[in-house]
Amino acid sequence: MNKESSCAAESGKKARIRSMFDRIAPSYDRLNHLLSFGIDHGWRRRATRRVAAAAPAAILDLAAGTGDWSLLLARRFPEARITGVDLSSEMLAAARRKAERCGAADRIRFEEGDAERLAAADGTFDLVTVGFGVRNFTRLEQCLREMHRVLRTGGTLAVLELSTPRNPLWRALYEFYAFRLLPLVGGAVSGDRGAYRYLPASVRAFHRPERFAELLREAGFRSVERESFSGGIATLYIAKR
Secondary structure, three states, X not given: OOHHHHHHHHHHHHHHHHHHHHXXXXXXHHHHHHHOOOHHHHHHHXXXXXXXXXXXXXXXXXXXXXXXXXXXXXXXXXXXXXXXXXXXXXXXXXXXXXXXXHOOOOOEEEEEOOOOOOOOOOOOEEEEEEEOOHHHOOOHHHHHHHHHHHEEEEEEEEEEEEOOOOOXXXXXXXXXXXXXXXXXXXXXXXXXXXXXXXXXXXXXXXXXXXXXXXXXXXXXXXXXXXXXXXXXXXXXXXXXX
């Protein structure tokens, strides 16, 4: 594939992902928390506690979606300025409504943007977070370089992402749920079975935790740590610029 064809394919994938999240935005929160049995809230809380010592004044929440992690960060760091960025305008509209209801609209700015080309200047943020979004980035290495660029020296990156359990029995149970039940329930409620087939498939296709940690180092991050949650269903990566 030549460079022009490759760029066109990447652009097409990004447009499809944006469109998919726009379509499922109205039911996303309800389904996400139902289908994860609410444990995604606990994962975010644990991740936030891990970065609490950084006491960030400026935070970028990439792939912010409907704003769950942005709102949690706003509660944990009441003096911080928070920017939530996502490709999907409909997901961001839901995030803004939630921020209004929580009284946090004046502290979180949600804006449409591309992780490959962030609008922020070099060294703008003390903390960059990405919750369940890096596996959807079309040009992952470029996005990691952008995160590194917008962090100040000494700043922290926290990436929380779904992963495939290593234990064979636990993996078999997880994959039965993810590939059999999730598309049925998610498709029935959202009306978009394709989206709920894509989401678990994207977890299976993503890098193993040790390889993603290597990619972080290759992008310039240091002190890369990873922690497995819930038997390997999710992995937290913490790194420094």
